[in-house]
Amino acid sequence: xxxxxxxxxxxxxxxxxxxxxxxxxxxxxxxxxxxxxxxxxxxxxxxxxxxxxxxxxxxxxxxxxxxxxxxxxxxxxxxxxxxxxxxxxxxxxxxxxxxxxxxxxxxxxxxxxxxxxxxxxxxxxxxxxxxxxxxxxxxxxxxxxxxxxxxxxxxxxxxxxxxxxxxxxxxxxxxxxxxxxxxxxxxxxxxxxxxxxxxxxxxxxxxxxxxxxxxxxxxxxxxxxxxxxxxxxxxxxxxxxxxxxxxxxxxxxxxxxxxxxxxxxxxxxxxxxxxxxxxxxxxxxxxxxxxxxxxxxxxxxxxxxxxxxxxxxxxxxxxxxxxxxxxxxxxxxxxxxxxxxxxxxxxxxxxxxxxxxxxxxxxxxxxxxxxxxxxxxxxxxxxxxxxxxxxxxxxxxxxxxxxxxxxxxxxxxxxxxxxxxxxxxxxxxxxxxxxxxxxxxxxxxxxxxxxxxxxxxxxxxxxxx
Ligand SMILES: [Zn+2]
Ligand SMILES: [Zn+2]
Numbered sequence: 414x415x416x417x418x419x420x421x422x423x424x425x426x427x428x429x430x431x432x433x434x435x436x437x438x439x440x441x442x443x444x445x446x447x448x449x450x451x452x453x454x455x456x457x458x459x460x461x462x463x464x465x466x467x468x469x470x471x472x473x474x475x476x477x478x479x480x481x482x483x484x485x486x487x488x489x490x491x492x493x494x495x496x497x498x499x500x501x502x503x504x505x506x507x508x509x510x511x512x513x514x515x516x517x518x519x520x521x522x523x524x525x526x527x528x529x530x531x532x533x534x535x536x537x538x539x540x541x542x543x544x545x546x547x548x549x550x551x552x553x554x555x556x557x558x559x560x561x562x563x564x565x566x567x568x569x570x571x572x573x574x575x576x577x578x579x580x581x582x583x584x585x586x587x588x589x590x591x592x593x594x595x596x597x598x599x600x601x602x603x604x605x606x607x608x609x610x611x612x613x614x615x616x617x618x619x620x621x622x623x624x625x626x627x628x629x630x631x632x633x634x635x636x637x638x639x640x641x642x643x644x645x646x647x648x649x650x651x652x653x654x655x656x657x658x659x660x661x662x663x664x665x666x667x668x669x670x671x672x673x674x675x676x677x678x679x680x681x682x683x684x685x686x687x688x689x690x691x692x693x694x695x696x697x698x699x700x701x702x703x704x705x706x707x708x709x710x711x712x713x714x715x716x717x718x719x720x721x722x723x724x725x726x727x728x729x730x731x732x733x734x735x736x737x738x739x740x741x742x743x744x745x746x747x748x749x750x751x752x753x754x755x756x757x758x759x760x761x762x763x764x765x766x767x768x769x770x771x772x773x774x775x776x777x778x779x780x781x782x783x784x785x786x787x788x789x790x791x792x793x794x795x796x797x798x799x800x801x802x803x804x805x806x807x808x809x810x811x812x813x814x815x816x817x818x819x820x821x822x823x824x825x826x827x828x829x830x831x832x833x834x835x836x837x838x839x840x841x842x843x844x845x846x847x848x849x850x851x852x853x854x855x856x857x858x859x860x861x862x863x864x865x866x867x868x869x870x871x872x873x874x875x876x877x878x
Contacts (some may be wrong), residue, residue, distance in 0.1 A: 416588050416595055416877040420621075420869040421463050421602070422446060423846045427628055427785055428480040429594070430601060433464055436588060440464070441471045443584070443599050443624075447483030447514070449757065450787045459540050463872065467492035470565045474499035476581035477506035477600060477665055483514050486541040489549035497553045498562055498814040500572050502580025502706045504555035506665060509698040512849070514547035515539065516762045517555060558582065558615075558709070562783035565589065573687045576604030576614035577727070577821050578666035579703055585617035585858075588694075588877070595877050601626040601846045603823040604753075604829065607637050609673045610666075610703070610714045610724075614823070616831065621840050622877050625832070627847030628700050628783065629824040630855030640818030641674050647779055647814050652685045656775030656811075661763045661790060663756035664696040666821055667782050669703055671752055672713075672726040674819075679729060680722065688749040689730040692739050692762050696754055697732040700725050726810045743769050767793075768802045776811040781819045808871055828855060832864060842866045 415436075422444075424429030429448030434441045448458040466488050474497055475481055485507070492834060499507075518539035526536035541549075556562050561571045562610060567590035572582035581604065587594035588624060598620040606613045635643075651658050662668045668691060678684040691697065703725060707718055717724040726732075733739050739762055742751065753763040767789070770776045784790035792800050796813055799806050842864055844852045852868050859866040869875070 417874055418597070418877055419847060419872065419874040420843065421872060422448065423480070424869055424871045424873075425849045425852065427783070427846055427848060429458060430475075430481045431484070432624065434568070434586065434588060434597070436567050438468050439568050441473060441564060441568055442469055443473050443586070444475055444481045444601070445472055445484045446478070446480040449480060449759065449785055456537070459487065460490065462488070465492070467494065469493055469495055471495040472563065473495045473570050473584050473586065474503060475584060475601060476575065476578055477503045477510050478578060478663070479510060479514055481602070482507050482511065484540070486511055486515060486546040486549040489552060490503065492546050493552070495552070498564060498570060499553065500580040501554060501555035501557060502702070502709060503582070504553040505702045505705065507553060508550050508582060509695060509702060510665065511546040511549060512543045513695045513752050515541050515543035519543060521760065551794045562578060569594070571617065573617045574612050574615045574709070575602065576606070576608060576611050577599065578604075579611065579706060579709060583617055584616070587752070596621045597624070597877060598622070599624045600831065602628070602821075603828070604821055605634070605637070605823050605827050608821055609637070609670050610710060612709070612711045614831070616834065620835055620838070622833070623835065623839055623842045625828065625842055625844055626822065627828065627844045627852040627855045628822045629820070630828065630844065630847050630851040630853075632824055632851065633826055634820050634824040635816070635818040637818055640816055641677065643816055643818060644674055645678055648685065648750065651775070651777040651812070652687060654775040655748055656773065656777060657748060657770055658750045658777050658779055659763075659766050659770050659811075660750065660752045660779045660781060661756055661758045661767070661822070662696070662752050662754060663782055663801055664699050664754040667756060667819065668693070668696040668752055668754070668820070669700055669725055670731060670819055671781060672700075673724050675750065676722070676724055676726050676729065685748075687747065689726065690742065690749060691726070691730060691732060691752045692733040692742065692766070693752070693754040694734045696752070697734050700732065701814070718830060739765070742766070747813050756790070757784050758793065764802055767806060771800070771807055771809050771811045774810045774812070778811050778813050780813065780815045783820070783822070788808050825855065829858065832859065836864065840865060844868045
């Protein structure tokens with residue numbers, strides 16, 4: 414039968430990463446992410462799998478972002494009982510992120526069921542609950558970078574630092590066993606050089622086949638360093654107007670990066686004397702997990718962490734877990750910075766902050782991360798004059814500032830740079846994890862340069878040799 418690779422999720426789109434490797438004796442998936450988008454699609458696309466979960470031997474997990482890990486509880490719920498093999502920090506991060514995702518789905522299902530009841534429709538169930546997410550955690554095994562882990566009788570994996578988020582990895586999957594395995598690398602998601610806190614992306618050796626993300630296949634980011642100045646300008650401008658700076662941010666990594674830069678501005682006396690509030694119980698937990706894994710920090714962060722410079726703002730900034738304190742912020746008129754989740758403004762406390770603040774032109778919504786199609790975040794980025802929050806219409810009058818300097822994804826130039834050393838040896842590059850026009854731009858350039866590159870169709874299966 415040989416080795417087959419099937420592209421099941423995040424194919425010609427960004428979210429829902431999921432791919433299946435089949436050999437004569439093994440069935441292993443790479444990532445099991447949640448598709449994020451319209452509610453109806455969310456239920457349809459996430460509730461079923463294209464394989465029988467109980468038949469899988471293992472899941473190799475690249476990192477803790479929900480679009481890569483978020484459907485694991487459902488996988489376990491539907492009968493998977495193999496190992497979920499990942500890095501140590503990713504295992505710990507998932508222990509916070511997955512129950513949070515279950516909680517969000519429970520509240521969402523409750524909300525939808527209420528609407529349904531009014532229309533005489535049946536109630537809906539969450540894809541999985543918080544409790545089910547907690548039950549899935551026992552299947553995780555964490556491993557250090559650069560250490561070969563046996564997955565099945567004919568598959569091994571080694572995790573190389575992807576420099577994308579804490580614990581993120583580019584797994585090198587050796588398939589077929591024996592002395593001459595087929596080497597498949599999975600660079601999804603791939604980070605950038607010079608991201609604060611993390612080491613630069615590390616490329617596995619001996620890649621035969623590469624699955625590569627293409628989120629920004631056609632775009633170039635501003636340099637990370639420029640982000641700090643822009644952040645400082647945006648804060649000064651808003652504070653002068655007497656406004657608040659609302660930053661929707663992913664609880665994992667983006668929040669810690671923003672805090673890291675805010676703390677640097679503070680140390681450089683460039684941060685006005687205003688409260689900096691991280692209003693997210695999940696971000697609070699995730700930040701704590703960051704402090705448990707200094708072994709994966711870059712040098713600067715390691716030094717800063719050990720010399721008490723408070724790089725994660727746990728002393729000088731306020732982390733809010735308590736919901737009452739979060740509500741108090743609504744009636745506090747002082748200029749302040751509020752960092753809150755979710756990153757794409759689809760759930761969580763950020764919705765309350767947006768609802769209370771976007772109609773005031775003194776305020777700024779500072780967008781620091783990727784906003785998928787059909788999310789409130791995307792509508793804010795596109796500056797729709799009226800947006801819906803909790804089913805009500807609000808006029809978007811606040812300033813909207815978009816900063817892509819903080820992106821933790823490789824941009825077009827980084828991706829082209831990444832594949833260069835593979836030019837003469839790689840047998841095939843598969844582009845996934847990108848909206849189609851972004852992937853196509855990268856495809857065009859790579860094909861013109863003579864790379865064996867392919868943009869798979871959803872559910873396409875290829876043979877690797
Ligand atoms: Zn990611
Ligand atoms: Zn991703």
